Amino acid sequence: MFVEDEMEKEELKKYHKEYYQKNKEKMKAHSRIYQKENKERYRTLKNKWRKKNMQKARESFENYKKQNKEKYTEKKRVGQINYSKKYPKKIKAHNQANLKIKILNCCEECGSTENLQKHHPDYNKPLYVKILCRNCHTKVHSLMKVEI
Numbered sequence: 155m156f157v158e159d160e161m162e163k164e165e166l167k168k169y170h171k172e173y174y175q176k177n178k179e180k181m182k183a184h185s186r187i188y189q190k191e192n193k194e195r196y197r198t199l200k201n202k203w204r205k206k207n208m209q210k211a212r213e214s215f216e217n218y219k220k221q222n223k224e225k226y227t228e229k230k231r232v233g234q235i236n237y238s239k240k241y242p243k244k245i246k247a248h249n250q251a252n253l254k255i256k257i258l259n260c261c262e263e264c265g266s267t268e269n270l271q272k273h274h275p276d277y278n279k280p281l282y283v284k285i286l287c288r289n290c291h292t293k294v295h296s297l298m299k300v301e302i
Contacts, residue, residue, distance in 0.1 A: 247280035248272075254281060261287040 174181060189196045204211040219226045238245045257270045262284050269288035276282060286294065 243277045244274070247274050247277045250280040251283050255283055258285045261285060261290055263287070263290040266290075 251272050251274065255272065257272065260267050261270060263286055266287040266289070270285055271288060271291045272283040273286045273291050273294060274280065274283055
């Protein structure tokens with residue numbers, strides 16, 4: 155019984171592969187429509203896949219950047235413009251802190267000396283920053299998301 159199930163699985167796999175090759179464009183178009191109609195579900199599935207396949211996702215993104223350099227650069231530029239319009243207070247605080255505050259030699263949370271970053275607990279006080287390593291900075295922001 156088990157051998158027959160395995161044969162059926164292999165035949166089914168082969169059938170699906172052949173079907174996909176014959177109908178690739180039609181299936182991609184259907185997939186795009188599904189993604190637009192089910193944005194939240196698609197986003198959740200995509201994030202779940204990325205977490206499970208982190209290395210593959212990174213490689214895929216790097217390949218995309220190389221193959222679509224101009225498109226990626228333009229998307230990034232537009233994204234930065236939109237971000238600065240949406241969060242002018244953050245941009246102003248970052249600029250002031252970058253000009254006036256130097257990064258100390260260690261993280262204020264754990265004492266690490268690598269990957270140091272500036273963290274603004276309050277953007278209304280642009281010169282009040284905490285020096286954190288990347289790990290502590292990520293933890294602080296993840297805790298902030300939980301509180302919201």
